[in-house]
Amino acid sequence: MSKEYPPQQLHIPVMLDDVLQLLEPTAGESYLDLTAGYGGHAGAVLNITGGPATLVDRDENAIEHLKGLDLKDAKLIHQDFANAARQLVEQRQAFDMVLVDLGVSSPQFDQAERGFSFRSDAPIDMRMDPGQETTAAELVNNLSQDELIKIIRQYGEEKPFNARKIAKAIVDNRPIHSTSELGDIIRQNIRSKGRIHPATRTFQALRIATNDELGQIEQMLPLLPDLLKPGGRVAIISFHSLEDRLVKQYIKSEKEMGLEAELEPITKRPIEGSTTDVHNPRARSAKLRGAVKIKNRKDYTR
Ligand SMILES: C[S@@+](CC[C@H](N)C(=O)[O-])C[C@H]1O[C@@H](n2cnc3c(N)ncnc32)[C@H](O)[C@@H]1O
Structure with missing residues (x-):
């Protein structure tokens, strides 16, 4: 059963219970959030792990908001996730959990001046990163x-x-x-x-x-195995079929690699927000998929 969330929260994290079940955070484990937004998922994970964490978002408004939260000294990175992921891999950083919660945040959509909605009168902006x-x-x-x-x-x-x-x-x-x-x-x-x-x-x-949203996803997905420690879990929430297709194909292509595969799907089919997070209207079109980095493969060379 999903929770009812307080109305004053700026962005209500979607499928929070499902994400926590899938990522299975435990004390001291490391967490990478590639779409940290308003910190709903990150805060819940950090309440269990106590840190360390790295939180990425391309929207400086989200980063400013995160600075005001108690996020156990999480490292904040203001960047798009394709570039952030590339740099983290170059720095050989790997995590026990990675979350990617795609799409826009409620403040991005609800603030008329961000220009995402035809329901308000504003310049046609739609940049997730206002510096773009x-x-x-x-x-x-x-x-x-x-x-x-x-x-x-x-x-x-x-x-x-x-x-x-x-x-x-x-x-x-x-x-x-x-x-x-x-x-x-x-x-x-x-x-x-x-x-x-x-x-x-x-x-x-x-x-x-x-926002080159699909290009960002295509660049980020193949970096996931390098961003995860052996046994590490990744959860990805998508909001429309174009996003979900890319995620599904990537996880499937990993599975088809047989002994060479680095990731194993945790979810056979996507978990649907419309059935598990019924109180959150944003979850209506959400689909959650997960995978784990293979731990003990004999030919595992990394
Ligand atoms: C659905 S919201 C995430 C909400 C977050 N999980 C929470 O609980 O508050 C998506 C966020 O991802 C960010 N985002 C989307 N695409 C991105 C990308 N390619 N690189 C970095 N951030 C991105 C958006 O700016 C937005 O803040």
């Missing part, structure tokens, strides 16, 4: 119609007909200044089934493109 140069507005106002179609289809998984209509409407209405303006242009040009807003998929696509 390219904003979603630059993509919206500068990409060619064909490039927009490709992004909206690939990253928004939008139907080809809709993607073409949306891209044309964007190009015809440029420059587009605000999230609500963009949301309205999309709403006026396509229909979507059910209660989902017609702009949802396009906003997801622009967010993924702006």
